[in-house]
Amino acid sequence: MTSVDALNAVDSDAAAAMLHPCCASTAWARAVVADRPYPDLDALIAASDPVVYGLSWADVEEALAAHPRIGDRPKVAATTEKRWSQGEQAGVADADAEVLAALADGNAAYEARFGHVYLVCASGKSAEELLGILQDRLDNDPAHERDVVRGELAAITRLRLEKLFTDESAEVRS
Template sequence: MPDSLNAFNARSPAEAEEELLACCASRAFAGKVAALRPYRDLDGLVAAAGAAVRELSWAEVLEALRAHPRIGERAGGDDRQASWSRQEQSGLDDGVDDEVRAALLEGNRAYEERFGHVYLVCATGLSGAELLGRLRERLGNDEEREREVVRGELAAITRLRLGKLVKEGR
């Protein structure tokens, strides 16, 4: 077991929850995953986190979504979550033309109007054009299907961030 996972397992419940909130900003998620410690390995932590995301009520998912900036907007602050968000959206930093940026802005507005929350996508490794294509595709979803997609995207982002958390091992 990596020393960083040992350190995470040894934290107080409040400290562990605070670290987990950088991965998924739902208090219910953080409480559940922290309570299930100790974890033998990253795979066990990721599995528990995935189950916890799937079990969130929709109100708890919305709580987590409020911590995510719109696609194309830079997260402010210097905390872990903001730093990770900027890394995840780095595909928008270079080579994205004004047309794609404007379409993302308009798409974000249309998405929020249709679904009532930020468009969430695991942006790591995706270009602006790919993010825009996914946004446009998802605008065609009904509410039930979109909620399933959002949960999947939230789980994917959480999985990536847990890997970073364990790797950083503060």
Template structure:
């Protein structure tokens, strides 16, 4: 059973270790969770999401890789009851009823991407169809390593922004 989302007031009131655990559901980097938890209390959702985005953009590459390890491959549905798994399933819902050829293309593209860059392909999938995810993957295979790191960091910031907003909204955010 997924944990109940604490909301902004609840997040502000948590002990630092508990706040960090909640924030890890938004971005799997411990450095991110420590930085955002240390910035509490936040006056409103906008302040929290701005701090979260800034924290993601300030991550070292090893910290970004730690966060990427918490993300499933695009097109693969994570199992389990955790908040992260639930959010990931919702974010990738555009792949749920996709054509088998598109899903096969995503699987093959994921393999090529991981071989080229050494980590999982990350895209803010909210609102995207599987075909759009595949199109972006194929385009990004042409990036050099430095350019792709910048894109990955921005995609991670976008995903984190959406998840932090859900966390701040409390139980109502679970329906977002």
């Protein structure tokens, strides 16, 4: 577990490295670090959302590059991001082959349509729910989908900040 006080105490590069597992956008980390000190986790989380929503699309794409496809399970979860992704996608672990195949097809269709990975805050959702969300979002126009992606990235970042600063097993290794 890391404390907000520890984030406040280290230099900017170390603070950005601490935050990287929460959101892999360099611009996000720099902006959040620049607003230190934070009195508590709630203040840090409150500062994060406007930064996510203000990122350039290139910065969002940098963050997206750290997220696996829904349904893809890395064989070894060597980094904090991969371990967290596995936990967040736990609802896919017991999915049947048909649903996994539909997710793979949906991921391919989504990436062909929008040019990036399908991002959704998967925590607490079943494979069937994630597939339904994906299928619904395929109908979005690209501008609207970018707004949806920012919202999902903000939600994932909030969840991961909470993990980083409250979860005893959230030792950061990147």
